[in-house]
Structures are given as C-alpha cells and as structure tokens.
Amino acid sequence: MWSRLSAAAVPEAERLDWFTDVVAQELVSTAIRSGRPGKFWAEASVLDLGGVQVSTFDFSSLHSRRTAAHVRRSDPEQYQIGLVTDGAMSLAQNRSDTGLFSGDMVLWDTSLPMESLALPGDDGLIRAVTLSFPRDAMPLRGARVERLLARRIPGGHGLGAILAQYMRSLAAHGADCGPAELNRLGTVALDLVGACLAGQLGAEDELSAEARNRALMERINSFIDHNLGDPQLTPSAVAARHGISLRWLQLLFREQGQTVAAGIRQRRLERCRADLAAPGLLTSPVHAVARRWGFTNPAVFSRTFREAYGASPTEFRQWAVREALARKINEPCTPGTSRGPVRP
Numbered sequence: 325m326w327s328r329l330s331a332a333a334v335p336e337a338e339r340l341d342w343f344t345d346v347v348a349q350e351l352v353s354t355a356i357r358s359g360r361p362g363k364f365w366a367e368a369s370v371l372d373l374g375g376v377q378v379s380t381f382d383f384s385s386l387h388s389r390r391t392a393a394h395v396r397r398s399d400p401e402q403y404q405i406g407l408v409t410d411g412a413m414s415l416a417q418n419r420s421d422t423g424l425f426s427g428d429m430v431l432w433d434t435s436l437p438m439e440s441l442a443l444p445g446d447d448g449l450i451r452a453v454t455l456s457f458p459r460d461a462m463p464l465r466g467a468r469v470e471r472l473l474a475r476r477i478p479g480g481h482g483l484g485a486i487l488a489q490y491m492r493s494l495a496a497h498g499a500d501c502g503p504a505e506l507n508r509l510g511t512v513a514l515d516l517v518g519a520c521l522a523g524q525l526g527a528e529d530e531l532s533a534e535a536r537n538r539a540l541m542e543r544i545n546s547f548i549d550h551n552l553g554d555p556q557l558t559p560s561a562v563a564a565r566h567g568i569s570l571r572w573l574q575l576l577f578r579e580q581g582q583t584v585a586a587g588i589r590q591r592r593l594e595r596c597r598a599d600l601a602a603p604g605l606l607t608s609p610v611h612a613v614a615r616r617w618g619f620t621n622p623a624v625f626s627r628t629f630r631e632a633y634g635a636s637p638t639e640f641r642q643w644a645v646r647e648a649l650a651r652k653i654n655e656p657c658t659p660g661t662s663r664g665p666v667r668p
Contacts, residue, residue: 593633
C-alpha cells in the first residue's frame with residue numbers, strides 16, 4: 325500500500341530538484357538547497373490512512389524555506405507533525421524556533437511561511453516520519469494550536485512517547501494493513517495527535533469523549549506492552565496506573581471484545597511463542613522464557629500455552645526448529661512425519 329519513491333533512478337545532478345518536487349507533492353512546496361547538490365540522496369514513502377497521510381523521508385542535509393509566495397500558490401490547509409528519528413532538524417514558524425533536535429516532534433501549519441534546517445546522522449542521512457491531516461480535523465481551537473507551532477514536542481515520555489512510537493509503527497507496519505484497517509489507524513492517529521497536543525496545552529476538556537477514550541486505550545496498550553514481564557501486571561494495577569476504576573477499564577476492553585486479563589494473557593503468550601521460535605533463544609529454558617513474560621508458574625504456563633496453540637511449549641519449540649531447518653534447506657517437512665500445531 326506504500327507509494328515508494330527513490331532518487332536511485334534519477335541522475336545525480338537532478339536529484340535535488342526531484343526531491344523538491346516530491347516534497348511539494350506529498351507535503352508542501354518549498355525552496356530547497358543543499359551544500360552538496362551533486363551528492364544529494366533521498367527516498368520517500370507515502371501511505372494514505374483515509375484523510376490522514378503518513379510519510380517517511382530519508383535524505384541528505386538541506387535547508388528549506390516556504391515563503392508567503394509558496395503559500396499563495398499552493399496550500400493544502402493542513403497541520404503536519406514530523407518526528408525526527410535520525411539526524412537533527414530545526415524548524416522556525418510563527419516567530420518560534422525549535423532549535424536543533426532529534427528524537428522529538430514538531431508541528432507546523434502549511435498556511436504559514438516556515439524555514440527548516442536538517443543535518444545528517446552518522447550515516448549521512450536524516451530520517452523523519454510525518455503525519456499530515458486537514459486543519460479542520462484537529463479537535464482543538466486554532467488559536468490554541470498556534471501556540472505549539474515550531475515548538476519541540478518531547479517524544480521520550482508521556483503521550484509524546486506514545487505518539488512517536490505510533491508513528492514509528494505506522495512507518496514499519498502500515499503496509500501490512502488492509503483499507504479498512506488503515507482508516508482505523510488514521511482515526512487513532514488523529515486521536516493521539518489531539519490528545520498529545522491537548523496535554524501540551526492543558527486543554528484535554530476540548531477533546532470529545534470518544535477521542536479521549538481512544539487515546540486512553542493507546543496509553544493503556546502501550547503501558548501493558550512495556551510491562552508484560554511484570555508478574556504484578558494485573559487489571560487492578562493497570563486501572564490504578566491510569567487513574568480510572570477497574571469497572572471503567574473492563575468496559576473499555578469489552579468494546580474491543582475481550583477482558584483485560586485475557587488481553588494481557590494473549591500478549592504474554594504471543595511474546596513467549598515468538599521467543600520459543602527464535603533460533604537465537606534455543607538455549608533459554610522454557611520456564612525462563614515464560615518467566616521473562618510474566619508467567620511465574622510453569623504448569624499454568626504450559627497448560628495455557630497448549631490451550632492457545634494446540635501444543636505444549638516444548639512441542640511447539642521442537643516443531644519451530646524443524647520448520648526453520650526445513651526452510652533453510654528449502655525442503656518442506658515430510659507430510660505425516662511431524663504435524664506441527666495449528667498457527668493462529
């Protein structure tokens with residue numbers, strides 16, 4: 325589903341102009357210059373999420389400037405938020421300037437002039453992920469949002485970290501999703517952006533109840549994923565960590581078709597299953613794998629695993645090893661000699 329573009333097929337002398345056209349088409353029109361135009365490199369990927377667009381860019385160092393004339397000629401009337409994953413960037417707009425940053429995010433308005441500088445990382449490239457969406461899709465009032473333009477939004481803690489991780493996940497796995505799933509991902513992206521910006525402004529009350537609940541679920545899911553190895557990760561602990569009642573937490577999960585405990589157990593089993601199938605972890609005992617992901621009772625883990633996957637953890641590991649060896653020598657397992665468990 326990704327639309328992928330690369331400078332590889334473009335003559336070196338034309339790559340900077342080519343990238344300028346790509347940025348104009350996928351983000352906004354700007355004037356771009358580079359200190360080494362003849363050595364310029366860039367790649368881009370674009371994915372439509374149904375009203376929201378996620379784009380990834382890998383490119384050499386550059387300086388870009390969007391003037392009032394650019395705005396008059398072409399304005400998609402969007403907010404765009406960029407996450408710098410490698411290298412460093414600065415952006416100035418509306419009398420604010422981020423200064424150089426990396427690992428954080430920045431918001432800009434396509435209807436205003438702006439200027440940015442991008443400096444490469446160790447491999448000579450800047451890497452960034454960008455979300456673009458209509459200004460009228462933002463649940464916060466424009467006057468409030470304006471205060472956040474060209475200001476660093478931390479990507480290392482709180483909702484900023486969840487939004488940054490979500491953007492990375494979209495870039496890594498969005499191509500695996502179907503159209504209906506992509507539309508849902510776009511809705512969640514808007515909710516997370518709104519919740520993150522509202523948190524920066526102290527304006528959470530301006531978000532709809534539905535948007536707050538979806539953003540809360542993303543926070544809860546992120547918390548669970550980061551704490552699966554803690555045996556004390558219980559529904560009550562999750563509810564307490566997020567300042568809500570256990571009943572409310574159960575209602576949120578019920579809307580997704582499962583209980584909190586079942587959701588935690590399923591994620592733990594998925595991590596255990598992946599580790600048991602990993603060639604690099606063959607020397608790790610089954611009970612150690614189980615404990616790593618929060619199962620403290622080997623007998624309970626074995627029973628739960630068999631119920632989920634149709635085989636004991638040991639049987640599953642043996643089957644996974646045979647499958648890996650068969651793939652390595654490009655020969656399928658002989659039918660009837662070893663029937664592996666059904667994979668969900």
